[in-house]
Amino acid sequence: MNYTLIATSTFGLESVVASELKELGYDDLKIENGKVTFQGDERDIVTCNMWLRTADRILIRMAEFKAITFEELFQGTLAVDWGSIMPINAFMHVTGKSVKSTLFSVPDCQSIVKKAIIEGMKRKYNTDWFSEDGPEYKVEIGLLKDIATLTLDTSGTGLHKRGYRENAGGAPIKETLAAALVLLSKWETSRMLADPMCGSGTIAIEAALIGKNIAPGINRSFISEKWGIIPDNIWEESRRYARNAINDKQFNILASDIDGRVFRTARENAKKAGVEEYITFQKMPMQDFSTKKRYGFIITNPPYGERLGEAKEVEKLYKDMGQTFEKLKDWSYFVITAHPDFQKLFGKDATKNRKLYNGKLKCYYYQYLGPKPEKKFYEKEEQHSS
Structure with a gap:
């Protein structure tokens, strides 16, 4: 399956992440503040998590739409086929952020998104109850200037965690x-x-x-492995x-x-x-x-x-x-x-x-x-x- 993938980064490192992606063979890159967007499949999710040295995380962009009311946010989230990725026992964790947007209450936005995902899963699996005792899926709702972006985190712990630095000095560099x-x-x-x-x-x-x-990710695990x-x-x-x-x-x-x-x-x-x-x-x-x-x-x-x-x-x-x-x-x-x-x-x-x-x-x-x-x-x- 083909996905829109996002490699997130610290501000100022976007072009370095893009250079790494080009080295790995990716093109049609869209470089924006704090992220590089590109196309890829399941194998690409694995490759990028394993090899990118300067990216923070690899996300799947599930949807992007305008939302200035909670109803628009709910309907936009409901329209996503969450069941194509999440199993019936998925443990769903929703985080959020809002910048210069009408919908500024992050807890409310998180709650709306979670309700919409569960509603979509009910229809997909024809059930009213979910145990949520399966693999974890981290969903983020990001609002920027009234544009809602729904992403799914494939990395889990940030990619800077290579697994070798349990101990660090007073002011360590990532x-x-x-x-x-x-x-x-x-x-x-x-x-x-x-x-x-x-x-x-x-x-x-x-x-x-x-x-x-x-490879920086050779000795660690990733949330999407499960x-x-x-x-x-x-x-x-x-x-x-x-x-x-x-x-x-x-x-x-x-x-x-x-x-x-x-x-x-x-x-x-x-x-x-x-x-x-x-x-x-x-x-x-x-x-x-x-x-x-x-x-x-x-x-x-x-x-x-x-x-x-x-x-x-x-x-x-x-x-x-x-x-x-x-x-x-x-x-x-x-x-x-x-x-x-x-x-x-x-x-x-x-x-x-x-x-x-x-x-x-x-x-x-x-x-x-x-x-x-x-x-x-x-x-x-x-x-x-x-």
Whole structure:
């Protein structure tokens, strides 16, 4: 069966999600704020959940219609053939949101939608009673400028939950955002990558997963695995394909931090993700970072100075970063921060920057692009790896 699918994302990452979808072979993409819409079947639901690194969830769009009265909302929901996806014992969970719409009471909208779904299921299954002790189906009613969109969540737990990060540092970056930082940098495994303020290791781990072509969803489950519409063999085939797709590239990522406690966590996380052999962990202050390697990359998420009393420390850190990174000739460095004066403190304007959100914090991703390596650099790397 063909569905209209939506890959949701953090604001600012829509084009990254779209690039990932194109890499997976999808076209006719519609890019909007916080989402990319495309067409796909049951196999595509599995593929996108398994492989998308920067999307938050994969939703099925069940319907879209104008609703300025509860009756219009009820009738629009009732018109959907819910029984084509949901079994008679489905456990239905309805969430909602409303932005700039006449129907602004979210609890009322959720209640109307649930009643309409049950009414539709009564007609489909010719019964008045539902046990709701079967697989879970998360329906969302989203209202934007009086347009109602009904979606069904196929992911369950957000896609940033890869399964390797049970423990995190004080202010961890989401796995999906960390992966986006690596993809936006255009890092390649022939060049060294370092995160000198690695915290719980998320950027380094996501880079290693990308470098090894390890599917981000390979070690987790999804809510739609329990649905009858997707045969078990499709999930099995997808996981088998993902295991076979892991490459044999060898590379080394440097991850260092001054905080020994989060550092131990970073090591554990890398081990759980199956990439510990590709990351060298070291307890070290950022100011001591140095290397003779050429054409490397730094991707890092330093403290932002949001907490009371941290501002002066963070300002000094940014100045130190500028001095430390300046010594790394030929390197490219990429820094995400919410601090408004980062470039001034760092002492250099970025080649380009991009607005992104880390949680609810508006940040900028400052990209300092170094020179491209000479041809002999790649020849030397090829000799070294063979």
